[in-house]
Amino acid sequence: MKRYLIYIPVLLLISGLAGCSKKDNESLFGDTPEQRATAELQKNKSLLIAAPYGWKAVIFPGLLRGRGFFFKFDEKNQVQSYADPSLQIISPDLGGPGVSGYQMKALQRSSLIFDTYSPLHILSDPSNGTKGVGYKSDFEFSVLSASPDTIKLDGNFNHTPMTLIKATEAEYAAYQNKGFDAVKAALVNYAIATKGKKITLAIDATHNPECKIVTDQDNDRTFTLSFPDGQGVMQTQTTKWGPTVNSIFFQNAIVYNNMIINEVFYDSVKLSLYIQWQGKRYDLVVT
CATH class of the missing domain: 2.40.128 (Lipocalin)
Structure with a gap:
Protein backbone atom coordinates (compact mmCIF):
# COMPACT_ATOMS: atom_id res chain seq x y z
CA MET A 1 0.00 0.00 0.00
CA LYS A 2 2.82 2.42 0.86
CA ARG A 3 4.47 1.57 -2.41
CA TYR A 4 1.33 2.70 -4.33
CA LEU A 5 1.13 5.91 -2.33
CA ILE A 6 4.72 6.74 -3.32
CA TYR A 7 3.86 6.26 -7.00
CA ILE A 8 0.99 8.78 -6.93
CA PRO A 9 3.16 11.91 -6.35
CA VAL A 10 5.65 10.64 -8.93
CA LEU A 11 2.91 10.26 -11.55
CA LEU A 12 1.55 13.70 -10.76
CA LEU A 13 5.01 15.15 -11.16
CA ILE A 14 5.51 13.46 -14.55
CA SER A 15 2.08 14.64 -15.68
CA GLY A 16 2.91 18.20 -14.67
CA LEU A 17 6.23 18.08 -16.50
CA ALA A 18 4.51 16.77 -19.63
CA GLY A 19 2.03 19.63 -19.51
CA CYS A 20 4.85 22.14 -19.16
CA SER A 21 6.73 20.44 -21.99
CA LYS A 22 3.72 20.78 -24.32
CA LYS A 23 3.40 24.48 -23.56
CA ASP A 24 7.13 24.96 -24.01
CA ASN A 25 7.00 23.18 -27.37
CA GLU A 26 4.15 25.38 -28.59
CA SER A 27 6.17 28.44 -27.57
CA LEU A 28 9.36 27.05 -29.05
CA PHE A 29 7.91 26.31 -32.50
CA GLY A 30 5.80 29.47 -32.76
CA ASP A 31 2.44 29.58 -34.51
CA THR A 32 0.29 26.56 -35.27
CA PRO A 33 0.11 25.22 -38.86
CA GLU A 34 -3.33 26.82 -39.22
CA GLN A 35 -1.98 30.20 -38.11
CA ARG A 36 0.95 29.95 -40.51
CA ALA A 37 -1.38 29.03 -43.40
CA THR A 38 -3.62 32.00 -42.63
CA ALA A 39 -0.63 34.34 -42.48
CA GLU A 40 0.62 33.01 -45.84
CA LEU A 41 -2.78 33.59 -47.44
CA TYR A 175 -3.56 47.05 -71.86
CA GLN A 176 -6.54 49.40 -71.59
CA ASN A 177 -5.84 50.73 -75.10
CA LYS A 178 -5.69 47.41 -76.98
CA GLY A 179 -1.94 47.08 -76.54
CA PHE A 180 -2.24 43.30 -76.81
CA ASP A 181 -3.50 43.68 -80.39
CA ALA A 182 -0.64 46.05 -81.21
CA VAL A 183 2.11 43.75 -79.95
CA LYS A 184 0.55 40.73 -81.68
CA ALA A 185 0.54 42.60 -85.01
CA ALA A 186 4.12 43.79 -84.39
CA LEU A 187 5.36 40.25 -83.80
CA VAL A 188 3.68 38.96 -86.96
CA ASN A 189 5.23 41.80 -88.97
CA TYR A 190 8.61 41.07 -87.38
CA ALA A 191 8.36 37.41 -88.39
CA ILE A 192 7.54 38.37 -91.98
CA ALA A 193 10.35 40.95 -92.18
CA THR A 194 12.99 38.58 -90.77
CA LYS A 195 11.99 35.43 -92.66
CA GLY A 196 15.11 33.80 -94.11
CA LYS A 197 17.42 36.26 -92.33
CA LYS A 198 19.87 35.73 -89.50
CA ILE A 199 19.07 37.16 -86.06
CA THR A 200 21.79 37.50 -83.44
CA LEU A 201 21.83 38.78 -79.89
CA ALA A 202 24.53 41.47 -79.95
CA ILE A 203 26.34 41.29 -76.61
CA ASP A 204 29.93 42.18 -77.51
CA ALA A 205 32.56 41.58 -80.19
CA THR A 206 32.95 37.90 -79.32
CA HIS A 207 29.49 36.98 -78.02
CA ASN A 208 26.73 37.04 -80.62
CA PRO A 209 24.54 33.94 -80.19
CA GLU A 210 22.02 33.23 -82.93
CA CYS A 211 18.31 33.57 -82.19
CA LYS A 212 15.24 32.06 -83.76
CA ILE A 213 11.81 33.38 -82.87
CA VAL A 214 8.78 31.39 -83.96
CA THR A 215 5.56 33.42 -83.84
CA ASP A 216 1.89 32.99 -84.72
CA GLN A 217 2.93 33.57 -88.34
CA ASP A 218 4.38 30.03 -88.22
CA ASN A 219 1.63 28.69 -85.96
CA ASP A 220 3.81 28.39 -82.87
CA ARG A 221 5.45 30.43 -80.10
CA THR A 222 9.03 29.40 -79.32
CA PHE A 223 12.39 31.11 -78.84
CA THR A 224 15.70 29.38 -79.55
CA LEU A 225 19.25 30.50 -78.75
CA SER A 226 22.16 28.70 -80.46
CA PHE A 227 25.88 29.13 -79.70
CA PRO A 228 29.16 27.18 -79.62
CA ASP A 229 30.40 26.14 -76.19
CA GLY A 230 34.03 26.30 -75.00
CA GLN A 231 34.90 23.20 -77.09
CA GLY A 232 33.23 24.57 -80.22
CA VAL A 233 30.23 22.25 -79.96
CA MET A 234 26.93 23.94 -80.84
CA GLN A 235 24.50 24.22 -77.95
CA THR A 236 20.81 24.97 -78.36
CA GLN A 237 18.23 26.12 -75.84
CA THR A 238 14.55 26.38 -76.75
CA THR A 239 11.60 27.55 -74.68
CA LYS A 240 7.96 28.42 -75.22
CA TRP A 241 6.84 32.02 -74.84
CA GLY A 242 3.66 33.96 -74.23
CA PRO A 243 3.02 37.65 -74.99
CA THR A 244 2.74 40.58 -72.64
CA VAL A 245 1.79 44.08 -73.77
CA ASN A 246 5.43 44.87 -74.63
CA SER A 247 7.39 41.62 -74.68
CA ILE A 248 7.52 37.88 -75.12
CA PHE A 249 7.96 36.11 -71.76
CA PHE A 250 9.60 32.68 -71.56
CA GLN A 251 8.24 29.58 -69.88
CA ASN A 252 11.81 28.63 -68.92
CA ALA A 253 14.78 30.97 -68.67
CA ILE A 254 17.48 30.88 -71.35
CA VAL A 255 20.97 30.95 -69.82
CA TYR A 256 23.94 32.18 -71.83
CA ASN A 257 27.41 33.14 -70.55
CA ASN A 258 26.04 33.75 -67.02
CA MET A 259 23.25 35.87 -68.51
CA ILE A 260 19.73 34.79 -67.50
CA ILE A 261 17.12 35.70 -70.11
CA ASN A 262 13.44 35.52 -69.14
CA GLU A 263 11.98 38.02 -71.57
CA VAL A 264 12.54 39.73 -74.93
CA PHE A 265 11.13 43.27 -75.16
CA TYR A 266 9.63 45.01 -78.18
CA ASP A 267 10.71 48.57 -78.96
CA SER A 268 7.70 50.19 -80.63
CA VAL A 269 9.76 53.24 -81.68
CA LYS A 270 12.70 51.42 -83.30
CA LEU A 271 10.51 48.45 -84.28
CA SER A 272 13.11 46.08 -82.89
CA LEU A 273 13.58 43.48 -80.15
CA TYR A 274 16.03 43.53 -77.24
CA ILE A 275 16.77 42.05 -73.83
CA GLN A 276 17.66 43.72 -70.54
CA TRP A 277 20.39 42.36 -68.31
CA GLN A 278 21.64 44.08 -65.16
CA GLY A 279 20.32 47.42 -66.34
CA LYS A 280 21.84 47.26 -69.83
CA ARG A 281 20.10 46.81 -73.17
CA TYR A 282 21.23 44.23 -75.75
CA ASP A 283 19.60 44.33 -79.18
CA LEU A 284 18.59 41.50 -81.47
CA VAL A 285 20.27 42.34 -84.79
CA VAL A 286 18.88 41.23 -88.15
CA THR A 287 21.35 40.59 -90.98
Missing part, protein backbone atom coordinates in the same frame (compact mmCIF):
# COMPACT_ATOMS: atom_id res chain seq x y z
CA GLN A 42 -2.95 37.14 -46.12
CA LYS A 43 0.59 37.86 -47.31
CA ASN A 44 -0.08 36.58 -50.83
CA LYS A 45 -3.39 38.41 -51.16
CA SER A 46 -1.72 41.60 -49.94
CA LEU A 47 0.93 41.21 -52.66
CA LEU A 48 -1.73 40.80 -55.35
CA ILE A 49 -3.63 43.89 -54.22
CA ALA A 50 -0.52 45.99 -53.56
CA ALA A 51 0.42 46.24 -57.26
CA PRO A 52 -1.27 49.58 -58.13
CA TYR A 53 -1.19 48.91 -61.88
CA GLY A 54 -1.87 45.19 -61.78
CA TRP A 55 0.07 42.24 -63.15
CA LYS A 56 1.22 41.13 -66.57
CA ALA A 57 0.59 37.37 -66.76
CA VAL A 58 1.71 34.54 -69.01
CA ILE A 59 0.29 31.01 -68.88
CA PHE A 60 1.41 27.83 -70.64
CA PRO A 61 -1.47 25.33 -71.16
CA GLY A 62 -0.58 21.73 -71.86
CA LEU A 63 -2.30 21.67 -75.27
CA LEU A 64 -1.73 25.20 -76.54
CA ARG A 65 1.00 27.76 -77.07
CA GLY A 66 1.77 30.32 -74.37
CA ARG A 67 -0.98 32.87 -73.78
CA GLY A 68 -0.89 36.33 -72.23
CA PHE A 69 -3.18 37.98 -69.69
CA PHE A 70 -3.38 41.03 -67.47
CA PHE A 71 -4.92 40.95 -63.98
CA LYS A 72 -5.67 43.72 -61.51
CA PHE A 73 -6.87 42.43 -58.13
CA ASP A 74 -8.78 44.41 -55.49
CA GLU A 75 -9.54 43.87 -51.81
CA LYS A 76 -13.17 42.95 -52.58
CA ASN A 77 -12.15 39.73 -54.38
CA GLN A 78 -12.73 41.21 -57.82
CA VAL A 79 -10.19 40.93 -60.64
CA GLN A 80 -10.06 43.00 -63.82
CA SER A 81 -8.81 40.96 -66.81
CA TYR A 82 -7.45 41.54 -70.29
CA ALA A 83 -6.72 38.50 -72.42
CA ASP A 84 -4.60 37.43 -75.37
CA PRO A 85 -6.57 38.43 -78.52
CA SER A 86 -6.44 34.82 -79.74
CA LEU A 87 -8.95 33.84 -77.05
CA GLN A 88 -11.63 35.90 -78.77
CA ILE A 89 -11.24 33.61 -81.77
CA ILE A 90 -11.85 30.59 -79.53
CA SER A 91 -14.73 32.22 -77.62
CA PRO A 92 -15.89 35.52 -79.22
CA ASP A 93 -18.47 36.32 -76.52
CA LEU A 94 -16.18 35.69 -73.56
CA GLY A 95 -12.67 36.57 -74.74
CA GLY A 96 -12.88 40.32 -74.16
CA PRO A 97 -11.94 42.40 -71.11
CA GLY A 98 -14.06 42.01 -67.99
CA VAL A 99 -14.33 41.79 -64.21
CA SER A 100 -14.75 38.48 -62.38
CA GLY A 101 -14.15 37.02 -58.93
CA TYR A 102 -11.16 35.45 -57.22
CA GLN A 103 -10.30 33.95 -53.83
CA MET A 104 -7.20 33.02 -51.86
CA LYS A 105 -7.64 29.67 -50.09
CA ALA A 106 -5.46 27.29 -48.09
CA LEU A 107 -5.63 24.02 -50.01
CA GLN A 108 -2.52 21.84 -50.11
CA ARG A 109 -0.72 25.15 -50.63
CA SER A 110 -1.75 28.76 -50.56
CA SER A 111 -3.93 28.93 -53.69
CA LEU A 112 -5.25 31.62 -56.04
CA ILE A 113 -8.66 30.62 -57.40
CA PHE A 114 -10.45 32.41 -60.24
CA ASP A 115 -13.93 31.46 -59.03
CA THR A 116 -16.23 33.00 -61.66
CA TYR A 117 -16.02 32.52 -65.41
CA SER A 118 -13.44 34.78 -67.05
CA PRO A 119 -11.25 34.77 -70.19
CA LEU A 120 -8.82 32.52 -68.28
CA HIS A 121 -11.48 29.80 -68.07
CA ILE A 122 -11.67 29.58 -71.88
CA LEU A 123 -8.45 27.56 -71.82
CA SER A 124 -9.79 24.92 -69.42
CA ASP A 125 -13.39 24.87 -70.67
CA PRO A 126 -14.03 21.27 -71.87
CA SER A 127 -16.23 22.58 -74.70
CA ASN A 128 -13.14 24.21 -76.29
CA GLY A 129 -10.00 22.63 -77.74
CA THR A 130 -9.84 18.87 -77.14
CA LYS A 131 -13.26 17.52 -76.22
CA GLY A 132 -13.55 16.92 -72.50
CA VAL A 133 -10.23 18.51 -71.48
CA GLY A 134 -10.15 21.87 -73.26
CA TYR A 135 -6.55 23.00 -73.66
CA LYS A 136 -5.42 21.22 -70.48
CA SER A 137 -5.18 24.40 -68.46
CA ASP A 138 -6.17 25.54 -64.95
CA PHE A 139 -8.05 28.26 -63.09
CA GLU A 140 -6.91 27.24 -59.59
CA PHE A 141 -3.22 27.78 -58.85
CA SER A 142 -0.81 27.06 -56.01
CA VAL A 143 1.65 29.82 -55.15
CA LEU A 144 5.17 28.47 -55.64
CA SER A 145 7.00 31.70 -54.86
CA ALA A 146 5.96 35.31 -54.34
CA SER A 147 7.74 38.65 -54.21
CA PRO A 148 6.52 42.22 -54.75
CA ASP A 149 7.61 41.97 -58.42
CA THR A 150 7.03 38.36 -59.51
CA ILE A 151 4.67 35.56 -58.49
CA LYS A 152 5.17 31.99 -59.76
CA LEU A 153 2.10 29.72 -59.85
CA ASP A 154 1.37 26.08 -60.64
CA GLY A 155 -2.06 24.79 -61.69
CA ASN A 156 -3.66 22.56 -59.06
CA PHE A 157 -5.14 20.08 -61.55
CA ASN A 158 -3.09 20.15 -64.80
CA HIS A 159 0.03 21.76 -63.30
CA THR A 160 -0.19 24.63 -65.75
CA PRO A 161 2.64 27.11 -65.09
CA MET A 162 1.68 30.78 -64.85
CA THR A 163 3.85 33.79 -63.97
CA LEU A 164 2.63 37.19 -62.79
CA ILE A 165 4.95 40.17 -63.38
CA LYS A 166 4.19 43.51 -61.70
CA ALA A 167 3.02 46.02 -64.32
CA THR A 168 3.97 49.67 -64.64
CA GLU A 169 1.54 52.54 -65.10
CA ALA A 170 2.44 52.73 -68.81
CA GLU A 171 1.86 49.00 -69.25
CA TYR A 172 -1.54 49.19 -67.56
CA ALA A 173 -2.51 52.06 -69.87
CA ALA A 174 -1.38 50.01 -72.86
Whole structure:
Protein backbone atom coordinates (compact mmCIF):
# COMPACT_ATOMS: atom_id res chain seq x y z
CA MET A 1 0.00 0.00 0.00
CA LYS A 2 2.82 2.42 0.86
CA ARG A 3 4.47 1.57 -2.41
CA TYR A 4 1.33 2.70 -4.33
CA LEU A 5 1.13 5.91 -2.33
CA ILE A 6 4.72 6.74 -3.32
CA TYR A 7 3.86 6.26 -7.00
CA ILE A 8 0.99 8.78 -6.93
CA PRO A 9 3.16 11.91 -6.35
CA VAL A 10 5.65 10.64 -8.93
CA LEU A 11 2.91 10.26 -11.55
CA LEU A 12 1.55 13.70 -10.76
CA LEU A 13 5.01 15.15 -11.16
CA ILE A 14 5.51 13.46 -14.55
CA SER A 15 2.08 14.64 -15.68
CA GLY A 16 2.91 18.20 -14.67
CA LEU A 17 6.23 18.08 -16.50
CA ALA A 18 4.51 16.77 -19.63
CA GLY A 19 2.03 19.63 -19.51
CA CYS A 20 4.85 22.14 -19.16
CA SER A 21 6.73 20.44 -21.99
CA LYS A 22 3.72 20.78 -24.32
CA LYS A 23 3.40 24.48 -23.56
CA ASP A 24 7.13 24.96 -24.01
CA ASN A 25 7.00 23.18 -27.37
CA GLU A 26 4.15 25.38 -28.59
CA SER A 27 6.17 28.44 -27.57
CA LEU A 28 9.36 27.05 -29.05
CA PHE A 29 7.91 26.31 -32.50
CA GLY A 30 5.80 29.47 -32.76
CA ASP A 31 2.44 29.58 -34.51
CA THR A 32 0.29 26.56 -35.27
CA PRO A 33 0.11 25.22 -38.86
CA GLU A 34 -3.33 26.82 -39.22
CA GLN A 35 -1.98 30.20 -38.11
CA ARG A 36 0.95 29.95 -40.51
CA ALA A 37 -1.38 29.03 -43.40
CA THR A 38 -3.62 32.00 -42.63
CA ALA A 39 -0.63 34.34 -42.48
CA GLU A 40 0.62 33.01 -45.84
CA LEU A 41 -2.78 33.59 -47.44
CA GLN A 42 -2.95 37.14 -46.12
CA LYS A 43 0.59 37.86 -47.31
CA ASN A 44 -0.08 36.58 -50.83
CA LYS A 45 -3.39 38.41 -51.16
CA SER A 46 -1.72 41.60 -49.94
CA LEU A 47 0.93 41.21 -52.66
CA LEU A 48 -1.73 40.80 -55.35
CA ILE A 49 -3.63 43.89 -54.22
CA ALA A 50 -0.52 45.99 -53.56
CA ALA A 51 0.42 46.24 -57.26
CA PRO A 52 -1.27 49.58 -58.13
CA TYR A 53 -1.19 48.91 -61.88
CA GLY A 54 -1.87 45.19 -61.78
CA TRP A 55 0.07 42.24 -63.15
CA LYS A 56 1.22 41.13 -66.57
CA ALA A 57 0.59 37.37 -66.76
CA VAL A 58 1.71 34.54 -69.01
CA ILE A 59 0.29 31.01 -68.88
CA PHE A 60 1.41 27.83 -70.64
CA PRO A 61 -1.47 25.33 -71.16
CA GLY A 62 -0.58 21.73 -71.86
CA LEU A 63 -2.30 21.67 -75.27
CA LEU A 64 -1.73 25.20 -76.54
CA ARG A 65 1.00 27.76 -77.07
CA GLY A 66 1.77 30.32 -74.37
CA ARG A 67 -0.98 32.87 -73.78
CA GLY A 68 -0.89 36.33 -72.23
CA PHE A 69 -3.18 37.98 -69.69
CA PHE A 70 -3.38 41.03 -67.47
CA PHE A 71 -4.92 40.95 -63.98
CA LYS A 72 -5.67 43.72 -61.51
CA PHE A 73 -6.87 42.43 -58.13
CA ASP A 74 -8.78 44.41 -55.49
CA GLU A 75 -9.54 43.87 -51.81
CA LYS A 76 -13.17 42.95 -52.58
CA ASN A 77 -12.15 39.73 -54.38
CA GLN A 78 -12.73 41.21 -57.82
CA VAL A 79 -10.19 40.93 -60.64
CA GLN A 80 -10.06 43.00 -63.82
CA SER A 81 -8.81 40.96 -66.81
CA TYR A 82 -7.45 41.54 -70.29
CA ALA A 83 -6.72 38.50 -72.42
CA ASP A 84 -4.60 37.43 -75.37
CA PRO A 85 -6.57 38.43 -78.52
CA SER A 86 -6.44 34.82 -79.74
CA LEU A 87 -8.95 33.84 -77.05
CA GLN A 88 -11.63 35.90 -78.77
CA ILE A 89 -11.24 33.61 -81.77
CA ILE A 90 -11.85 30.59 -79.53
CA SER A 91 -14.73 32.22 -77.62
CA PRO A 92 -15.89 35.52 -79.22
CA ASP A 93 -18.47 36.32 -76.52
CA LEU A 94 -16.18 35.69 -73.56
CA GLY A 95 -12.67 36.57 -74.74
CA GLY A 96 -12.88 40.32 -74.16
CA PRO A 97 -11.94 42.40 -71.11
CA GLY A 98 -14.06 42.01 -67.99
CA VAL A 99 -14.33 41.79 -64.21
CA SER A 100 -14.75 38.48 -62.38
CA GLY A 101 -14.15 37.02 -58.93
CA TYR A 102 -11.16 35.45 -57.22
CA GLN A 103 -10.30 33.95 -53.83
CA MET A 104 -7.20 33.02 -51.86
CA LYS A 105 -7.64 29.67 -50.09
CA ALA A 106 -5.46 27.29 -48.09
CA LEU A 107 -5.63 24.02 -50.01
CA GLN A 108 -2.52 21.84 -50.11
CA ARG A 109 -0.72 25.15 -50.63
CA SER A 110 -1.75 28.76 -50.56
CA SER A 111 -3.93 28.93 -53.69
CA LEU A 112 -5.25 31.62 -56.04
CA ILE A 113 -8.66 30.62 -57.40
CA PHE A 114 -10.45 32.41 -60.24
CA ASP A 115 -13.93 31.46 -59.03
CA THR A 116 -16.23 33.00 -61.66
CA TYR A 117 -16.02 32.52 -65.41
CA SER A 118 -13.44 34.78 -67.05
CA PRO A 119 -11.25 34.77 -70.19
CA LEU A 120 -8.82 32.52 -68.28
CA HIS A 121 -11.48 29.80 -68.07
CA ILE A 122 -11.67 29.58 -71.88
CA LEU A 123 -8.45 27.56 -71.82
CA SER A 124 -9.79 24.92 -69.42
CA ASP A 125 -13.39 24.87 -70.67
CA PRO A 126 -14.03 21.27 -71.87
CA SER A 127 -16.23 22.58 -74.70
CA ASN A 128 -13.14 24.21 -76.29
CA GLY A 129 -10.00 22.63 -77.74
CA THR A 130 -9.84 18.87 -77.14
CA LYS A 131 -13.26 17.52 -76.22
CA GLY A 132 -13.55 16.92 -72.50
CA VAL A 133 -10.23 18.51 -71.48
CA GLY A 134 -10.15 21.87 -73.26
CA TYR A 135 -6.55 23.00 -73.66
CA LYS A 136 -5.42 21.22 -70.48
CA SER A 137 -5.18 24.40 -68.46
CA ASP A 138 -6.17 25.54 -64.95
CA PHE A 139 -8.05 28.26 -63.09
CA GLU A 140 -6.91 27.24 -59.59
CA PHE A 141 -3.22 27.78 -58.85
CA SER A 142 -0.81 27.06 -56.01
CA VAL A 143 1.65 29.82 -55.15
CA LEU A 144 5.17 28.47 -55.64
CA SER A 145 7.00 31.70 -54.86
CA ALA A 146 5.96 35.31 -54.34
CA SER A 147 7.74 38.65 -54.21
CA PRO A 148 6.52 42.22 -54.75
CA ASP A 149 7.61 41.97 -58.42
CA THR A 150 7.03 38.36 -59.51
CA ILE A 151 4.67 35.56 -58.49
CA LYS A 152 5.17 31.99 -59.76
CA LEU A 153 2.10 29.72 -59.85
CA ASP A 154 1.37 26.08 -60.64
CA GLY A 155 -2.06 24.79 -61.69
CA ASN A 156 -3.66 22.56 -59.06
CA PHE A 157 -5.14 20.08 -61.55
CA ASN A 158 -3.09 20.15 -64.80
CA HIS A 159 0.03 21.76 -63.30
CA THR A 160 -0.19 24.63 -65.75
CA PRO A 161 2.64 27.11 -65.09
CA MET A 162 1.68 30.78 -64.85
CA THR A 163 3.85 33.79 -63.97
CA LEU A 164 2.63 37.19 -62.79
CA ILE A 165 4.95 40.17 -63.38
CA LYS A 166 4.19 43.51 -61.70
CA ALA A 167 3.02 46.02 -64.32
CA THR A 168 3.97 49.67 -64.64
CA GLU A 169 1.54 52.54 -65.10
CA ALA A 170 2.44 52.73 -68.81
CA GLU A 171 1.86 49.00 -69.25
CA TYR A 172 -1.54 49.19 -67.56
CA ALA A 173 -2.51 52.06 -69.87
CA ALA A 174 -1.38 50.01 -72.86
CA TYR A 175 -3.56 47.05 -71.86
CA GLN A 176 -6.54 49.40 -71.59
CA ASN A 177 -5.84 50.73 -75.10
CA LYS A 178 -5.69 47.41 -76.98
CA GLY A 179 -1.94 47.08 -76.54
CA PHE A 180 -2.24 43.30 -76.81
CA ASP A 181 -3.50 43.68 -80.39
CA ALA A 182 -0.64 46.05 -81.21
CA VAL A 183 2.11 43.75 -79.95
CA LYS A 184 0.55 40.73 -81.68
CA ALA A 185 0.54 42.60 -85.01
CA ALA A 186 4.12 43.79 -84.39
CA LEU A 187 5.36 40.25 -83.80
CA VAL A 188 3.68 38.96 -86.96
CA ASN A 189 5.23 41.80 -88.97
CA TYR A 190 8.61 41.07 -87.38
CA ALA A 191 8.36 37.41 -88.39
CA ILE A 192 7.54 38.37 -91.98
CA ALA A 193 10.35 40.95 -92.18
CA THR A 194 12.99 38.58 -90.77
CA LYS A 195 11.99 35.43 -92.66
CA GLY A 196 15.11 33.80 -94.11
CA LYS A 197 17.42 36.26 -92.33
CA LYS A 198 19.87 35.73 -89.50
CA ILE A 199 19.07 37.16 -86.06
CA THR A 200 21.79 37.50 -83.44
CA LEU A 201 21.83 38.78 -79.89
CA ALA A 202 24.53 41.47 -79.95
CA ILE A 203 26.34 41.29 -76.61
CA ASP A 204 29.93 42.18 -77.51
CA ALA A 205 32.56 41.58 -80.19
CA THR A 206 32.95 37.90 -79.32
CA HIS A 207 29.49 36.98 -78.02
CA ASN A 208 26.73 37.04 -80.62
CA PRO A 209 24.54 33.94 -80.19
CA GLU A 210 22.02 33.23 -82.93
CA CYS A 211 18.31 33.57 -82.19
CA LYS A 212 15.24 32.06 -83.76
CA ILE A 213 11.81 33.38 -82.87
CA VAL A 214 8.78 31.39 -83.96
CA THR A 215 5.56 33.42 -83.84
CA ASP A 216 1.89 32.99 -84.72
CA GLN A 217 2.93 33.57 -88.34
CA ASP A 218 4.38 30.03 -88.22
CA ASN A 219 1.63 28.69 -85.96
CA ASP A 220 3.81 28.39 -82.87
CA ARG A 221 5.45 30.43 -80.10
CA THR A 222 9.03 29.40 -79.32
CA PHE A 223 12.39 31.11 -78.84
CA THR A 224 15.70 29.38 -79.55
CA LEU A 225 19.25 30.50 -78.75
CA SER A 226 22.16 28.70 -80.46
CA PHE A 227 25.88 29.13 -79.70
CA PRO A 228 29.16 27.18 -79.62
CA ASP A 229 30.40 26.14 -76.19
CA GLY A 230 34.03 26.30 -75.00
CA GLN A 231 34.90 23.20 -77.09
CA GLY A 232 33.23 24.57 -80.22
CA VAL A 233 30.23 22.25 -79.96
CA MET A 234 26.93 23.94 -80.84
CA GLN A 235 24.50 24.22 -77.95
CA THR A 236 20.81 24.97 -78.36
CA GLN A 237 18.23 26.12 -75.84
CA THR A 238 14.55 26.38 -76.75
CA THR A 239 11.60 27.55 -74.68
CA LYS A 240 7.96 28.42 -75.22
CA TRP A 241 6.84 32.02 -74.84
CA GLY A 242 3.66 33.96 -74.23
CA PRO A 243 3.02 37.65 -74.99
CA THR A 244 2.74 40.58 -72.64
CA VAL A 245 1.79 44.08 -73.77
CA ASN A 246 5.43 44.87 -74.63
CA SER A 247 7.39 41.62 -74.68
CA ILE A 248 7.52 37.88 -75.12
CA PHE A 249 7.96 36.11 -71.76
CA PHE A 250 9.60 32.68 -71.56
CA GLN A 251 8.24 29.58 -69.88
CA ASN A 252 11.81 28.63 -68.92
CA ALA A 253 14.78 30.97 -68.67
CA ILE A 254 17.48 30.88 -71.35
CA VAL A 255 20.97 30.95 -69.82
CA TYR A 256 23.94 32.18 -71.83
CA ASN A 257 27.41 33.14 -70.55
CA ASN A 258 26.04 33.75 -67.02
CA MET A 259 23.25 35.87 -68.51
CA ILE A 260 19.73 34.79 -67.50
CA ILE A 261 17.12 35.70 -70.11
CA ASN A 262 13.44 35.52 -69.14
CA GLU A 263 11.98 38.02 -71.57
CA VAL A 264 12.54 39.73 -74.93
CA PHE A 265 11.13 43.27 -75.16
CA TYR A 266 9.63 45.01 -78.18
CA ASP A 267 10.71 48.57 -78.96
CA SER A 268 7.70 50.19 -80.63
CA VAL A 269 9.76 53.24 -81.68
CA LYS A 270 12.70 51.42 -83.30
CA LEU A 271 10.51 48.45 -84.28
CA SER A 272 13.11 46.08 -82.89
CA LEU A 273 13.58 43.48 -80.15
CA TYR A 274 16.03 43.53 -77.24
CA ILE A 275 16.77 42.05 -73.83
CA GLN A 276 17.66 43.72 -70.54
CA TRP A 277 20.39 42.36 -68.31
CA GLN A 278 21.64 44.08 -65.16
CA GLY A 279 20.32 47.42 -66.34
CA LYS A 280 21.84 47.26 -69.83
CA ARG A 281 20.10 46.81 -73.17
CA TYR A 282 21.23 44.23 -75.75
CA ASP A 283 19.60 44.33 -79.18
CA LEU A 284 18.59 41.50 -81.47
CA VAL A 285 20.27 42.34 -84.79
CA VAL A 286 18.88 41.23 -88.15
CA THR A 287 21.35 40.59 -90.98
